[in-house]
Amino acid sequence: MLAVSVKIFRGDADTIVKENSSLLAGIPRTLRLSFPDVVFPGDIRNELYVKLWSGEYGVNGGNNGRLSVSNLTRGQGGSLPSNVQVTVEVKDSDGTTIPNVISQGSGEPLMTQFHSIVFPRCAEPTYGELIKVMLPLTGSVPAWHLFFTFRNRSTRERSVKGGQDTADRPFAFAFLPLFPDKRAFIEDGGHTLVLFKAEKMGNILTETYLANPSTLGPNQRPESVSVNSDMQRLAPPLRDTLTIRSSLCSTRFTHNTVLLSLLHWENIADKELLCTVLTKFAFVGEHEIVKFLRDIFDSLFGIMVSAQNSSGEMDGLVFNALVIVLGITQDRRFTNFQPVLDVYIDNHFSCASASGHIMKSMNRLLSDPAGRDVAIPLHAALKVWHYIAKFIVRSRELQRIREAGMGSGTTAEHLEDTFRRELLHHISEVTKMMSTTSPPSINVTQTIALQHFTSVLPELAKVFPTVDLVRIVTTFATNAVTMGKGRIVIWKLVMYLQVVKGFLFDNAESRSILVQAAVQWIKPYFGKYNEFSSGQGDSETAKDQARLHWLEGIRLCVTIIAVMLDKLQDALADPTIISNKAAFRREQDNVEELLPLIPRSVFASSCSMTKLKLR
Numbered sequence: 001m002l003a004v005s006v007k008i009f010r011g012d013a014d015t016i017v018k019e020n021s022s023l024l025a026g027i028p029r030t031l032r033l034s035f036p037d038v039v040f041p042g043d044i045r046n047e048l049y050v051k052l053w054s055g056e057y058g059v060n061g062g063n064n065g066r067l068s069v070s071n072l073t074r075g076q077g078g079s080l081p082s083n084v085q086v087t088v089e090v091k092d093s094d095g096t097t098i099p100n101v102i103s104q105g106s107g108e109p110l111m112t113q114f115h116s117i118v119f120p121r122c123a124e125p126t127y128g129e130l131i132k133v134m135l136p137l138t139g140s141v142p143a144w145h146l147f148f149t150f151r152n153r154s155t156r157e158r159s160v161k162g163g164q165d166t167a168d169r170p171f172a173f174a175f176l177p178l179f180p181d182k183r184a185f186i187e188d189g190g191h192t193l194v195l196f197k198a199e200k201m202g203n204i205l206t207e208t209y210l211a212n213p214s215t216l217g218p219n220q221r222p223e224s225v226s227v228n229s230d231m232q233r234l235a236p237p238l239r240d241t242l243t244i245r246s247s248l249c250s251t252r253f254t255h256n257t258v259l260l261s262l263l264h265w266e267n268i269a270d271k272e273l274l275c276t277v278l279t280k281f282a283f284v285g286e287h288e289i290v291k292f293l294r295d296i297f298d299s300l301f302g303i304m305v306s307a308q309n310s311s312g313e314m315d316g317l318v319f320n321a322l323v324i325v326l327g328i329t330q331d332r333r334f335t336n337f338q339p340v341l342d343v344y345i346d347n348h349f350s351c352a353s354a355s356g357h358i359m360k361s362m363n364r365l366l367s368d369p370a371g372r373d374v375a376i377p378l379h380a381a382l383k384v385w386h387y388i389a390k391f392i393v394r395s396r397e398l399q400r401i402r403e404a405g406m407g408s409g410t411t412a413e414h415l416e417d418t419f420r421r422e423l424l425h426h427i428s429e430v431t432k433m434m435s436t437t438s439p440p441s442i443n444v445t446q447t448i449a450l451q452h453f454t455s456v457l458p459e460l461a462k463v464f465p466t467v468d469l470v471r472i473v474t475t476f477a478t479n480a481v482t483m484g485k486g487r488i489v490i491w492k493l494v495m496y497l498q499v500v501k502g503f504l505f506d507n508a509e510s511r512s513i514l515v516q517a518a519v520q521w522i523k524p525y526f527g528k529y530n531e532f533s534s535g536q537g538d539s540e541t542a543k544d545q546a547r548l549h550w551l552e553g554i555r556l557c558v559t560i561i562a563v564m565l566d567k568l569q570d571a572l573a574d575p576t577i578i579s580n581k582a583a584f585r586r587e588q589d590n591v592e593e594l595l596p597l598i599p600r601s602v603f604a605s606s607c608s609m610t611k612l613k614l615r
Helices: 013-019 059-063 069-073 155-160 206-210 229-234 257-263 271-283 286-290 293-304 315-330 332-348 354-366 378-383 385-404 409-434 442-460 466-479 487-501 508-526 540-572 581-594 597-614
Strands: 046-056 083-091 126-134 145-153 172-177 189-197 237-250
Touching: 046 083, 083 126, 145 237, 172 206, 172 237, 206 229, 257 271, 257 293, 271 315, 286 293, 286 315, 286 332, 293 315, 293 332, 293 354, 315 332, 315 354, 315 378, 315 385, 332 385, 354 378, 354 385, 354 409, 378 385, 378 442, 385 409, 385 442, 409 442, 409 466, 442 466, 442 487, 466 487, 466 508, 487 508, 487 540, 508 540, 508 581, 508 597, 540 581
Parallel strands: none
Antiparallel strands: 046 126, 046 237, 083 145, 145 172, 172 189, 189 237
């Protein structure tokens, strides 16, 4: 009988071990085979998982002719397969074996060679044995390759000789370069290795066998492998094969050549080639990108402010790549990486001159809202508008730190004013886009802008005074899709609700302005249903949809009033405001401003209930 006890610990691993030292002392930590849900900047991991999966061996280990007459008398000749054992090690380009880089399990000591299990009399064994290769964390790309040797094993010979194998010479060998092109890592997945005859393996230089194919292509047979004359003479390929599966778990190496080129962009002197890399970045897989978020951002911003982009001709390509990365973190599959992005912006982002480049690229998209001549549409950028604003504002903060050491208050003030004008111009361009009516597809972009506008306000509050920020908000809200109807109206009301729920309405200085503005915003949506109905020729489905939009609009308007009244009630009960007659009177005026809407909301609510009953 086997009894198992399981205890779950929650929290940070280091803290758990420290708090339970008597219980967990000496217990090895086992990492998951793939990356965790979140890879934070500074997390380092560089491992290759290799699974010996299966083999196909001919009779007598590839018909090597090594077996003696005594082996034949024991029944190992003729038609019975031999017992084959695979040995794995890691070698460099000189053929030197890399010591202690193989692990066969958590808590086990590192080894130089791994020996597979032996299946008696099995020509097609399935191993399923997993090992881990520890890749170097520092230095240049290593010229390493996996080296496999194959031996016949006889249990009878082991027992006679006290466990020492009398036939230790391999009958075949195989290899697999980890960096086939000296840059990118081998692809994850299955690899069917070519086995070469090993009778003269001692006479073969490492560079000789590395110059030949190491794996079979799809549907390729071993006998069709083409090798050079030296290899054909010394170690011709056999009909035997070994299939392995590899999986890279690394924050340093990657399979993707485009991503690799981007991460090492300093080595690309040709500007056209660098532009090609930026263009192809759109096709890099999301799972590969999220592992290198910090390095990718550093590379993109490095290119943006580099001498190669002195005239800004690559701003568009860099901005497109930036939007792609930010868009991935917005994907529901990768939302766990949003804290990683916040950590990067707050602690690791260091490009002080990026704000001008980013706003220029964003305004370029706004000049063509229909997206006729751009690779990344405007709505894709607006989906990550709040992160774009974070980069812009953080870049300006870094500039201020630099300006503090310049010793010229006049220069710093001029730069601050220039930045505010540029940022205000950017917001004005978005506001201008919100009043555009053509083409019809612009509604999609306008809806996304409505959805994300309030998420930008916390960043704008770091730049503009409260009164100026309220003016920006009211201008945007007043001009937003004045002729729209249907679903976009619902999103406009949702934006109004987010504004009154936000920090601006909590500020006494801006509350009065927002109350007056909100009253004007929602008044038109308290009308009767027939005022919002569609044309006479609409189908019943369209009419039902319009009715639902009207009911949803009424609900949102009532919610907006309720939120404002609730916050005004808290303000009237605030001792600080009660003690200040002017402030208390101002809050009373705010309530009086909302009172005319109460009968409207009651009437609209009763109408909506009547419509529901009729339905």
